[in-house]
Amino acid sequence: MAPSRIVALAKVIEANTTKLDEYFAKNSLPPPSFEEDAPLMYQFPPDIAVAQEALSAAIDELSWLNQGPIQTIVAKSFATSVGLKTILKYNIHNLVPLETGTTFLELADKTGVPVKKLTRLLRYGMTDHFLREPTPGHVKHTIATKALVLMPILATWAQMGMYEVGPAKMRIVDAVAKWPESEEPQHAGFCLANNTDKPMFEFFEEHPDRMSRFKDAMSFLQTFPGLENSYVLKGFDWASLGKATIVDVGGSHGLVSIDIAKNFPELRFIVQDLPKVIEDAKTKVPAELADRMTFIAHDFFTEQPAKDADIYYFRWILHDWSDKYCIKILKALIPALKPGARIILSERCLEPPCTLPLLQEKWNRDSDITMMATSNSQERDQDDWEELFRITDPKFKLEEIKRMEGAKLDLIIVSLFPET
Numbered sequence: 001m002a003p004s005r006i007v008a009l010a011k012v013i014e015a016n017t018t019k020l021d022e023y024f025a026k027n028s029l030p031p032p033s034f035e036e037d038a039p040l041m042y043q044f045p046p047d048i049a050v051a052q053e054a055l056s057a058a059i060d061e062l063s064w065l066n067q068g069p070i071q072t073i074v075a076k077s078f079a080t081s082v083g084l085k086t087i088l089k090y091n092i093h094n095l096v097p098l099e100t101g102t103t104f105l106e107l108a109d110k111t112g113v114p115v116k117k118l119t120r121l122l123r124y125g126m127t128d129h130f131l132r133e134p135t136p137g138h139v140k141h142t143i144a145t146k147a148l149v150l151m152p153i154l155a156t157w158a159q160m161g162m163y164e165v166g167p168a169k170m171r172i173v174d175a176v177a178k179w180p181e182s183e184e185p186q187h188a189g190f191c192l193a194n195n196t197d198k199p200m201f202e203f204f205e206e207h208p209d210r211m212s213r214f215k216d217a218m219s220f221l222q223t224f225p226g227l228e229n230s231y232v233l234k235g236f237d238w239a240s241l242g243k244a245t246i247v248d249v250g251g252s253h254g255l256v257s258i259d260i261a262k263n264f265p266e267l268r269f270i271v272q273d274l275p276k277v278i279e280d281a282k283t284k285v286p287a288e289l290a291d292r293m294t295f296i297a298h299d300f301f302t303e304q305p306a307k308d309a310d311i312y313y314f315r316w317i318l319h320d321w322s323d324k325y326c327i328k329i330l331k332a333l334i335p336a337l338k339p340g341a342r343i344i345l346s347e348r349c350l351e352p353p354c355t356l357p358l359l360q361e362k363w364n365r366d367s368d369i370t371m372m373a374t375s376n377s378q379e380r381d382q383d384d385w386e387e388l389f390r391i392t393d394p395k396f397k398l399e400e401i402k403r404m405e406g407a408k409l410d411l412i413i414v415s416l417f418p419e420t
């Protein structure tokens with residue numbers, strides 16, 4: 001008799017755990033643990049990264065099967081991050097001294113939260129390994145809460161998830177039910193969650209602290225494995241452009257442009273974004289690049305003022321907008337396009353469903369749903385991209401979809417061909 005699925009999964013888990021363990025031993029790396037001195041992250045070579053991903057997928061599936069449908073639904077319907085939110089809200093990660101720790105009483109005193117409530121909230125978080133209680137009443141870090149201390153940007157990311165994306169996702173189904181056919185960005189879960197009729201980015205313009213948190217969180221995303229700027233650098237032959245101008249549309253602080261500029265000294269950059277973002281971005285450009293980087297406030301729904309550039313680069317812009325608005329953005333660009341100009345998108349080109357390992361499929365689906373929740377927009381597959389450009393102008397030609405091993409964003413290269 002063939003082994004049952006749970007035994008097959010257990011074997012996958014054993015095989016891949018062994019591979020990881022051998023890798024740790026061979027490279028004298030401490031294995032993962034919850035202890036404060038555990039490594040924050042490993043830089044795995046590709047074969048070990050594959051083993052780690054296979055392990056996570058098998059653990060996920062085995063955990064599901066082991067819990068069964070009823071317990072899984074009960075657990076998922078109650079899933080929250082109350083413990084982590086408590087820690088972030090009261091800056092508790094920074095109030096617990098590394099190594100020695102502190103007490104619930106001291107934390108209550110410093111945060112002003114009644115000790116009984118704070119203890120309950122934190123003990124709940126401890127079931128997720130956020131802080132620990134080695135002896136009753138004594139609170140110490142785990143490696144997870146220490147990571148928040150060592151990497152403030154990780155705390156910013158988590159806050160953005162909890163205060164922006166999480167609530168928006170919680171209201172997404174209500175938004176679909178309320179505005180089923182809408183392509184409007186103000187008909188997103190985000191708007192219901194924030195009781196606003198403004199789209200997210202307009203809403204953020206009126207809440208600079210939240211705009212700033214969003215922007216910082218985006219910059220953290222660039223450090224995620226698979227999202228590093230190195231993929232943009234190697235995915236396109238920037239050197240072949242010679243002396244050329246790149247317009248980074250909706251480029252925020254121009255972090256991608258800055259990396260390209262550092263590597264290709266003949267290239268000049270115009271970074272465009274909303275006025276408040278540009279005001280801030282201008283103050284942060286590295287001095288050595290200042291003569292090659294211009295920052296201009298430009299609303300990408302209006303005609304592109306930077307004419308005749310060689311490349312118009314959009315990173316993570318079009319997935320923020322439904323087709324109706326992407327078409328407006330692209331049409332506003334057309335008058336600026338000289339013959340030979342190219343549009344390069346750093347976007348996900350979704351693979352056909354059920355062709356990817358489960359965790360990669362989850363990443364894609366989560367990204368798509370995050371777009372729906374925050375902006376009533378979407379991730380797109382190849383057919384969607386082709387259709388979008390064809391509807392905008394049949395002269396657009398999708399030249400190449402460049403997928404790169406390990407990359408979570410593809411490069412989509414498009415040109416506007418003259419009518420024949």
Ligand SMILES: C[S@@+](CC[C@H](N)C(=O)[O-])C[C@H]1O[C@@H](n2cnc3c(N)ncnc32)[C@H](O)[C@@H]1O
Binds near residue numbers: 218
């Ligand atoms: C998801 S972020 C991407 C930022 C940057 N390209 C990156 O990859 O880090 C979207 C950007 O679009 C900008 N944006 C939103 N609406 C805009 C508009 N109408 N005109 C220009 N930029 C806009 C936002 O301020 C934000 O910086």
